[in-house]
Amino acid sequence: QKEVEQNSGPLSVPEGAIASLNCTYSDRVSQSFFWYRQYSGKSPELIMSIYSNGDKEDGRFTAQLNKASQYVSLLIRDSQPSDSATYLCAVVTDSWGKFQFGAGTQVVVTP
Amino acid sequence: DGGITQSPKYLFRKEGQNVTLSCEQNLNHDAMYWYRQDPGQGLRLIYYSQIVNDFQKGDIAEGYSVSREKKESFPLTVTSAQKNPTAFYLCASSISPGRQGGTDTQYFGPGTRLTVL
Numbered sequence: 251q252k253e254v255e256q257n258s259g260p261l262s263v264p265e266g267a268i269a270s271l272n273c274t275y276s277d278r279v280s281q282s283f284f285w286y287r288q289y290s291g292k293s294p295e296l297i298m299s300i301y302s303n304g305d306k307e308d309g310r311f312t313a314q315l316n317k318a319s320q321y322v323s324l325l326i327r328d329s330q331p332s333d334s335a336t337y338l339c340a341v342v343t344d345s346w347g348k349f350q351f352g353a354g355t356q357v358v359v360t361p
Numbered sequence: 362d363g364g365i366t367q368s369p370k371y372l373f374r375k376e377g378q379n380v381t382l383s384c385e386q387n388l389n390h391d392a393m394y395w396y397r398q399d400p401g402q403g404l405r406l407i408y409y410s411q412i413v414n415d416f417q418k419g420d421i422a423e424g425y426s427v428s429r430e431k432k433e434s435f436p437l438t439v440t441s442a443q444k445n446p447t448a449f450y451l452c453a454s455s456i457s458p459g460r461q462g463g464t465d466t467q468y469f470g471p472g473t474r475l476t477v478l
Contacts, residue, residue: 282465293451293469338403346411347458347465351403
């Protein structure tokens with residue numbers, strides 16, 4: 251059973267719209283959560299981290315965490331073609347800080 | 362410039378050959394990691410090191426070996442025992458694993474794409 255689940259997509263989003271990505275995890279004691287963006291053929295780059303329940307905003311990106319429901323989401327406002335990438339959710343699953351990655355959601359922003 | 366470098370960018374391996382992938386960081390991070398990524402899949406942990414001269418196996422360590430003789434360097438050897446090594450290999454580092462507040466954030470190098478001929 252996968253510990254971190256994401257819809258693989260592709261998620262097609264019109265330019266200027268909001269992209270909504272979801273991630274669920276199975277380990278109730280997880281405390282640290284991360285979103286990475288990965289362009290095709292490139293390495294993942296950090297978008298943001300979130301540790302507490304609620305929303306965290308950084309520019310056009312908002313991460314939302316709900317530990318009781320065991321999900322973390324990422325909203326991308328005013329989506330641009332340059333946002334077309336695969337978005338990876340990562341959850342810390344044990345005390346030493348091991349990351350468990352989801353398989354990623356592919357986002358395609360159409361002009 | 363601070364960052365993580367990996368070399369080579371592309372690597373071709375013949376059957377029965379060992380190859381070594383380089384990973385260097387000048388971020389003064391304590392922890393370093395090696396991941397493998399296959400098409401359509403998430404990252405899987407091969408080995409990790411929390412401190413110099415110490416490292417632990419990850420989820421898929423069979424057929425791989427590492428060393429951590431210097432804080433800045435964490436090379437990965439793909440041995441002939443790894444039967445399906447063709448993949449994208451990613452090295453990462455963090456200030457301090459297991460602590461919240463940003464020091465557990467992992468940053469990635471540009472990756473090495475390994476192909477078996």
